Amino acid sequence: MKKTLTLFIAVASLCAKAQLPSTELLKAATFAGLTNEVKTGYGTTADDPIPSGAFMNITDKGNTQMLKLKNSYRWPTGESLDFSKRFSTRGKTGIVDCYTLVRTGSTDTVRLFVDPYHVATQYFVPAGLTAVTRERLAVELAPYVKQTETLMASPDATLLTETYDQLASYLITHFGTTPFLDPEMIKDVALDEEADKKLRNFLIGSYVTGKFYAQAKDMADPKQYAFNYMKSSFKKYVPLYPETKTGILKTTLQ
Incomplete structure (x- = not known):
C-alpha cells in the first residue's frame, strides 16, 4: 500500500511538472x-x-x-x-x-x-x-499563473490592485493585449454605456485574466473559459457593490 501511494505521488508530481x-x-x-x-x-x-x-x-x-x-x-x-x-x-x-x-x-x-x-x-x-519552448515558457509563466489563481480565489479581486497591476504589466510587456482580447466575446461589456465604467473595466480585465489562465493551462476552449470567468466575476461584484449601474449586463451576463 505504501509503495502504491508513493508511486501515485510520483506520477502526480510528474504530471504537474508536465503542465505546459x-x-x-x-x-x-x-x-x-x-x-x-x-x-x-x-x-x-x-x-x-x-x-x-x-x-x-x-x-x-x-x-x-x-x-x-x-x-x-x-x-x-x-x-x-x-x-x-x-x-x-x-x-x-x-x-x-x-x-x-x-x-x-x-x-x-x-x-x-x-x-x-x-x-x-x-x-x-x-x-x-x-x-523559447513551451517548457521554458511554462517556467516563466508560473509566478503569474499563481497571481491569476490568487485573483480568482479572492472574494473581491478589485481589492488586489497590486497583484492585478503586476499581472497586467507582465502580459502587456510580453504579449501585448491582442492574444487575450476577443471583441466578439466582450462586445456587450465594451458597448454598454449604461453600465458603470469601473464595472466594465473590471469585467474586461477579468476576461483577459481568464483567457491568459486558460492558455497557460492549455485548456480546450480558452474563449469560453474566459467568458464564463467574466460572468462569475460579474456575479461576485454586484452583491458587493449594489449601487453599481449594470445596464444590460444584468441580462447578458446572467
Missing part, C-alpha cells in the same frame, strides 16, 4: 516559424540578421515584432536577454541593428544583428542562444 502552456500562447509570444535549430552565422553577422520586422508597421504602438524578438530567445541557462545596448550598422539587406547581449553575472557575450525592416517565414537560433 498552449501552442497558441507560445505562437503569440514568439516569431511565427521559430525552430529550435542553431544556424551558423544567423543573427551573429551583419549579412545574416534576424528579420524582426519591428519597424515595418509604424501604427503598431505595442511594437509586437519587437516583443517577439525579446520573447523568442534566451541564454542556454534560461535568463532573458538585455536589449538595452544597441547601435546601427550596414549589412547585406541595408541598415541593421546590432545588440550587444551580456549575460548577467558572467562575461558571456553575443552580438546580435537584427533587421527591423524585413520579416521571414522561418526563424533559427543564433549561436550562443536557445529558442
